[in-house]
Amino acid sequence: MCIVMFFKELTSYVLTKSICLEFRALRWFGQPTAATHPHLLKEGEVTLGISKTEYKSRRTKLFELAKENFKNVSLVKNHILILPSATKLYMTNDIPYQFRQNSDFLYLTGFQEPDSLLVLHTSPDDSHDYHSVLFVPKKDPMKELWDGPRSGVEGARWLTGIEEVYNSEELERFCGDFCKRMGHFALWYNYMKPVHLEFDASVLRHFLKEKRHQFLETTVHLCQKLRVIKSQAEIELMSKSCQVASNAFADVMKFSYPEVKESYLHAKMDFECRMRDAQFLAYPPVVAGGNRANTIHYISNDQIIYGGELVLMDAGCEYFGYTSDISRTWPVSGKFNAAQQSLYEAVLFVQESCIAMCTTNHSLDEIYRKMLELIGHQLKKLGLISAKMKDVEMLKVSREFCPHHVGHYLGMDVHDTSEIPRSIKLQPGMVITIEPGIYIPETNTSVRTEFLGMGIRIEDNVLITESEPVVLSAACPKTPVDIERVMQR
Ligand code: GLY
Numbered sequence: 001m002c003i004v005m006f007f008k009e010l011t012s013y014v015l016t017k018s019i020c021l022e023f024r025a026l027r028w029f030g031q032p033t034a035a036t037h038p039h040l041l042k043e044g045e046v047t048l049g050i051s052k053t054e055y056k057s058r059r060t061k062l063f064e065l066a067k068e069n070f071k072n073v074s075l076v077k078n079h080i081l082i083l084p085s086a087t088k089l090y091m092t093n094d095i096p097y098q099f100r101q102n103s104d105f106l107y108l109t110g111f112q113e114p115d116s117l118l119v120l121h122t123s124p125d126d127s128h129d130y131h132s133v134l135f136v137p138k139k140d141p142m143k144e145l146w147d148g149p150r151s152g153v154e155g156a157r158w159l160t161g162i163e164e165v166y167n168s169e170e171l172e173r174f175c176g177d178f179c180k181r182m183g184h185f186a187l188w189y190n191y192m193k194p195v196h197l198e199f200d201a202s203v204l205r206h207f208l209k210e211k212r213h214q215f216l217e218t219t220v221h222l223c224q225k226l227r228v229i230k231s232q233a234e235i236e237l238m239s240k241s242c243q244v245a246s247n248a249f250a251d252v253m254k255f256s257y258p259e260v261k262e263s264y265l266h267a268k269m270d271f272e273c274r275m276r277d278a279q280f281l282a283y284p285p286v287v288a289g290g291n292r293a294n295t296i297h298y299i300s301n302d303q304i305i306y307g308g309e310l311v312l313m314d315a316g317c318e319y320f321g322y323t324s325d326i327s328r329t330w331p332v333s334g335k336f337n338a339a340q341q342s343l344y345e346a347v348l349f350v351q352e353s354c355i356a357m358c359t360t361n362h363s364l365d366e367i368y369r370k371m372l373e374l375i376g377h378q379l380k381k382l383g384l385i386s387a388k389m390k391d392v393e394m395l396k397v398s399r400e401f402c403p404h405h406v407g408h409y410l411g412m413d414v415h416d417t418s419e420i421p422r423s424i425k426l427q428p429g430m431v432i433t434i435e436p437g438i439y440i441p442e443t444n445t446s447v448r449t450e451f452l453g454m455g456i457r458i459e460d461n462v463l464i465t466e467s468e469p470v471v472l473s474a475a476c477p478k479t480p481v482d483i484e485r486v487m488q489r
């Protein structure tokens, strides 16, 4: 490096460092930053692993996608996209739930505070270009005394790299000015299912009623189209989320014992995920001993699991905005009996066959159809249904033994990008779950008694690539041998 460049680099480094130090000394933000939480974030990152540049390129792609999807190009050249943040929810008077940011808003800004809003609009000077505008809660010492610091306009600008930032209270004025400046425009806003009810009632509903826009569209599909394909940084976060949950699962298995309470396994999973730096569990986990595993969304987790019973746990964590979603079923005493093992191996065979289909040649719906067929064959093999049953009848019966789909897209949300059809071919960069199960409730009078009351699901998280699928939750013990080995220790 030449000496001039060296000094230039050095000056820029010292300047950045000193700005960071100044921010660290002078202010706190409404979220971790490289300045205040250097143990978590690197400079240039807005959230862990995701840089300002990546957030900016997501906004650019969204704007481009809106234009691409717009059919009336000859009538309207100007667009405005309005994407509100989530708002705080309260458990009881003044007692907030843990805040979780709206995923689309987080995906586009990295900004973690409630009552914020992102606007993307066509530049008034050049209809090919666009501007980002961020609205954030204004600094308020009284509110901050109770709720902690807010980034404010200056902090949000520094943090996100978005240059045009206003207090949320200025949204109404902004909308009015926009109409005057832009004339004809298309408005993109989720008017059918408003994310932020207060912004909707106080400003956005009026904005809509004034009918200054020529066209009205929603942003849901646009955001999901982007979010369903993960970037390299997102793949790393998804891998980490899966790794954390997988290792935590192994610890929960080791910790299990006859007569353990479901609530203890729930607590152990939560603890082990947090001890590996996850923020919280991604959803209320299912911890279902014995016959309770046949209630697909069993989340009471308040019973005792007796020796000889299986436990089905469906749990995952949220790691810096990215979720994992894993299910395992294991004998609480550490050893499968013969019937348990044979049913388990049947589900495992189906699951691994489905994972092998996770390539760009197939869709989730195709894998689902294959899963029903494979389950049917396994049920015949186990003597749970007649070996002579015809295919049409067999597929119908398979749906009774497994009433849910084979899987879903996974990402910032557990049931991620739910508007993206499962009928499209899988694409590199997608992450999906593969989660077949066989459920035999005690009330099923048509099967042999040794299988009654068993519910088994095996769920992994799979990254789609140009070639072979990558199981991101591979560290979670899965074969009977692995499970029994882990539980011996
Ligand atoms: N944990 C919800 C699901 O597996 O889809």
Ligand code: MN
Pocket (backbone or CB within 6 Å): 314, 315, 325, 326, 327, 459
């Ligand atoms: Mn699950």
Ligand code: MN
Pocket (backbone or CB within 6 Å): 325, 407, 408, 433, 435, 459
């Ligand atoms: Mn799932």
